[in-house]
Amino acid sequence: MVSAPNGTDPGVRVRFCPSPTGNPHVGLVRTALFNWAFARHNKGTLVFRIEDTDAARDSEESYQQLLDSMRWLGLDWDEGPEIGGPHAPYRQSQRMELYQDVARKLINAGHAYFCYCSTEELDARREAARAAGKPSGYDGKCRALTPEEVAAFKAEERTPIVRFRMPDEPITFTDLVRGELTFTPENVPDYGIVRANGAPLYTLVNPVDDALMEITHVLRGEDLLSSTPRQIALYKALADIGVGNGTIPAFGHLPYVMGEGNKKLSKRDPQASLNLYRERGFLPEGLLNYLSLLGWSLAEDRDIFSMEEMVAAFDVADVNANPARFDLKKAEAINATHLRQLDVADFIAACEPWLKAPYAPWRPEAFDRAAFEEIAPHAQTRLTVLSDITDNVDFLFLDEPVRDEASWNKAMKEGSDALLRTAREKLADADWSSPESLKEAVLAAGEQHGLKLGKAQAPVRVAVTGRTVGLPLFESLQVLGKDRTFTRIDAALARLTA
Ligand code: GLU
Ligand code: ZN
DSSP: OOOOGGGOOTTOEEEEOOOOOSSOBHHHHHHHHHHHHHHHHHTOEEEEOBOOOOTTTOOHHHHHHHHHHHHHHTOOOSBBTTTBOTTOOOBGGGOHHHHHHHHHHHHHTTSEEEEOOOHHHHHHHHHHHHHTTSOOSOOOGGGGOOHHHHHHHHHTTOOOEEEEOOOSSOEEEEETTTEEEEEOGGGSOOEEEEOTTSOBOHHHHHHHHHHHTTOOEEEEEGGGGGGHHHHHHHHHHHHHTTOSOSOOOEEEEEOOEEOGGGOBOOTTSGGGBHHHHHHHTOOHHHHHHHHHTSSOOSBTTBOOOOHHHHHHHOOGGGOOOSOEEOOHHHHHHHHHHHHHHSOHHHHHHHHGGGGSTTTOOSOGGGOOHHHHHHHHHHHHTTOSSGGGHHHHHHHHHSSSOOOOHHHHHHHOOTTHHHHHHHHHHHHHTSOTTOHHHHHHHHHHHHHHTTOOHHHHHHHHHHHHHSSSSOSOHHHHHHHHOHHHHHHHHHHHHHHHHO
């Protein structure tokens, strides 16, 4: 027997089972994260399964992206693609024969039947039921066809779908997030499990694999809540025909994530794309920290934590059923805090991708690592996302500073040329090993022209860096060096007096 340390249950088996369609989105990542944290907390097993039974929508590219995203996020799995496991294969497209076999067994045992109704017939009956104020789901017409009726349909060359026979009693289960829920038969009609062309549907393959892979807990989005009573009924039928070990998993439905304007965040929302966060330079731990707050919290007033802390504390029972709001500003603030918490060396390493093409605008050979390492600690406390590093340090590596006209017009006023000339004189006598001394020089130049430090340093900053905002000016000047600082002040003076 495996003994369970401090209330954990190593028998826990959860799954993350995305369909490889399109780009991974934050809602999907939240689902993966909660399953991962639950598995790790319990010292259980995370199964990663690919639900690629829809050849028309699934793509290999999307499959690769899913794997790459999970790896980038650090959400490791115990069974699944590239690892294998006792229930391999973990791509449903490689398990088709198995589903066909299960469908046959369900039909033979009377849990499923062929339905010959055409879409037009189904639509017409649904409309009629609606008009009569009756439940408008499938009416069970093909539940008990006579051999003559079947022969007649076959003669018309109709190809049937396979429909699962729902029990005629209500289905009750205790949702781990929402408590006890009951679904009445009128609301859960018989449903299709195999298409007319023989292709098994999500409604079949998902519970079949959960049963075969001995999944104990299903944590997934609230949008799938309506399929849970169907799946529970199918589970019971699977147990009856000897597929799986007969235990029905516990279900927990994670709250909706709301985007702009109180609408559900859709996967087509640009804000929802995981790749966007990667490209902007979110740290995986920053993004995951934020996404964990979409329906869960470590403790009141505790927004910042590590994944180790989340794993130690995570319990589905603490997930909140209320919709969660996706707040980009908060995500950025949390990421910024994680950036600040890095060791400088790790911060420098994390910046690496943005210090070269296609992000960096400078010539590769103009990059000076020593200068970057000197300025990096000042950037670390100011960045929200890593991609901001490029704009913040480009003044060091471009031959000439960027030319941002809005900044120029804002900083360069009547008298700026005189100020710049004085600043240049004072800076010439300053101690360039001390940012404090450089500041004294600009302060003194400002005083001579009746300007406070803020007003006096703006033209210097724009002359040297091209922008009105950036890293601390005097540290920047020091790293840039006296010669290049003066060349740039001279160029600005030339432009001002032209
Ligand atoms: N492949 C399904 C989806 O991505 C999985 C749903 C589930 O977790 O049951 O929506
Ligand atoms: Zn029918």
